[in-house]
Amino acid sequence: MNKRSFLLGGVATIATTGSVFADRQMAQGMGGMPAMGGTSGSRDMGGMAKPSGRIAALPEGAPLRDLPKLANASSTPGQFVGTLVAAPTKIELAPGKVTEILAYNGHLVGPMIEIDEGDQIKISFENRIAGQESTIHWHGLPIPPQQDGNPMDPVASGSTHLYGFTIPAESAGPYWYHPHPHRNTAEQTYRGLAGPFIVRPRTNPLPAELVETTLFISSISLLENGAIAPNTMVDWMNGREGDHVLVNGQRNPVLQAAPGSSRRFRIYNATNGRYLRLSFGGHTMTLIGSDGGFLASPVPGVTDILLAPAERADVVVDFRRAGGRVTLQDLPYDRGWMGPGKPASTNRSLLSIDLSGQPQQPVTLPTRLRTIPPLGASMATKRLLLGERMSTGPNGMTMEFLINGRAFDMARIDFTSRRGDVETWEIVNPTDMDHPIHLHGMHFQIVEREKNGQKAAEPILAWKDTVNVARNETVRIKVRQDIPGRRMFHCHVLEHEELGMMGVVDVI
Ligand SMILES: [Cu+2]
Structure with missing residues (x-):
């Protein structure tokens, strides 16, 4: 029997038992996980791309919001002192329906932390998630493991923990933060806990007039009553893609830009398990940075970029058109799939850019951004x-x-x-x-x-x-x-x- 038919046979077995979570608990010695609804699980096993009983579409077209910033409580130069509280929060995503998410400081995308290379960081984390441990993992930051929110260092429900670390020199880049507790990382993250952490360089190699926009991409699945859908068996096997892709917590928002202008986008894939293959249509991108900050030199003429979950890209786009609308599209990418329920490929629009107003000239980027020494011979x-x-x-x-x-x-x-x-x-x-x-x-x-x-x-x-x-x-x-x-x-x-x-x- 080949592997694929074995997998499908295995899925069929689950559909009849109707208790995927129980099996998962057995595999991992887990307890206390919420049981997956038997009916929704059975539906998924039918191989539908988008299970019924879920909200199929969300309102689109609102102006792209700026992400809120985490306030710095310190007035001492080189110091950042802040507080992040993870707690249930009620918001409205589908008209007239209440969605309870988990949020840092009440925001669907956690507040943006913006600091400089070399800064000393002290962030007090309060876990108000009922009955679950949590941590904050500072994704990508080169900091000591004791401060990095590993599952070995849980913060109990109802307690507070102080994270303290210093951002090393030469580490400017687009980082982010999300929970990393044992057993509940996937759920706490898909319920809304994640946010950007931007380290700025002491010396910016880019033209000062270049406007930048952070695009923090996540996804969400909602039941008909507005509640966040629990993971299905399909989600557990393939990674949760989410029914709706959100940019800064919004479905296909609109950004205004001047014709001819240049824009820097820091793009995050903060989904649990959705691959993003991103394109601005006929407008090529110039890649200037990656997970760990700037490249050595800009790479122009990039038509599309694949961002796997957790990856980031820093790009500049010149909107060389007199007017009209440019869309940031998610193109098909085959990343493999186990069992039924493979979503249909679509060229969905994640963000729309309306070109209007006084035409501008695009910026000229420098030929060098930084020095990246190759790591050399391995031992x-x-x-x-x-x-x-x-x-x-x-x-x-x-x-x-x-x-x-x-x-x-x-x-x-x-x-x-x-x-x-x-x-x-x-x-x-x-x-x-x-x-x-x-x-x-x-x-x-x-x-x-x-x-x-x-x-x-x-x-x-x-x-x-x-x-x-x-x-x-x-x-x-x-x-x-x-x-x-x-x-x-x-x-x-x-x-x-x-x-x-x-x-x-x-x-x-
Ligand atoms: Cu994997």
């Missing part, structure tokens, strides 16, 4: 073989995602790395799906990709914290850990991470 090699394991037992099906044959165990150290050593990490993906692999607390460089025996050097040297490893692909990256302690590495399809695709590296 050790680590191999990560990604895997998936599905098995059926008396209680239904167990689904696990694995690294080197093992599911995550917080008490186990999977790798040891020596501080300052350059290592090659070889990530091998023979599974049915792409997996975006994220290393906490540092930046790495992608060296090459290998598929069907063909090796291709990575064309752009960049600092990355998340790399997509496509199906049947091997990706080699160079890693140098500079900060001691135990860190996570994992698939950033958050459902896969929670079902086991995560490990611990101890930096000594």
Whole structure:
């Protein structure tokens, strides 16, 4: 029997047992998870792209909102002191319907934290999520693991924790923050807990007149009554794509721009499990930055950019047209799929840009943005073989995602790395799906990709914290850990991470 038919057979088994969560609890020794509704689960198993009983469309076309900023309570230069409170919040997304989300400080996209390289950060985190531990993981920031919101350092429901760290020099970039507790990362994030964390450079290489806009892309699925839909079996296996893609918490909002003008967009994929292949139609992008900040030089003429979950892109677009509307589109991308329920591919518009007003001249970008030294010869090699394991037992099906044959165990150290050593990490993906692999607390460089025996050097040297490893692909990256302690590495399809695709590296 080939693997695909086995998987479909396994899904059919689940549909009859109607208790996916119970099986998941068995696989992971989990308790206290909300049970997945038997009826909605059964519907999903029917293979529908968008389950019935959900809100099919949300209002579009409101002006793009600026993201709220987290206030700095300190007046001391070089210090940022703030408070983030995670709590249930009621909002209206579908007309006349109440949606209870989890929010940082009451906002669907958490407030934007904007600080400078070298700043000292103190953020007090209050967890008001009933009955669940949480943490704040500062995604991409090169900071000590004890301050990085790992699952080993939970913040109990009802308690407060102070995170403190210093942003190193030369680390300007588009980072973000989201929960990372054991067992509840996927749910807390899809319910609304995530926000941007921008580190500004001491010296900006870009023209001062270049206007910038942050596009924080998330997704949401709503039941008919307005409540956020729980994860289905399809979501757990493939990663939650969400029925509605939101930009800054809005469905297809509208941005005004002058004809001929240039705009810098910092674009985040903050969805749990949706791949975004982004295009501004006939307007090409100039790629200027990635997860870990600026590239060495701008890369013009980019027609579309693939952002796997957790990846970011920093681009400049020149709107060379006299007027009319330009749309940011999400183009089809085949990232693999397990079982039924594969969403139909669409070229959906995520953001509309109306060109009107006085024409402007586009900006001229510098030819150099920063220096990125290649990491050099590696002293050790680590191999990560990604895997998936599905098995059926008396209680239904167990689904696990694995690294080197093992599911995550917080008490186990999977790798040891020596501080300052350059290592090659070889990530091998023979599974049915792409997996975006994220290393906490540092930046790495992608060296090459290998598929069907063909090796291709990575064309752009960049600092990355998340790399997509496509199906049947091997990706080699160079890693140098500079900060001691135990860190996570994992698939950033958050459902896969929670079902086991995560490990611990101890930096000594
Ligand atoms: Cu994955």
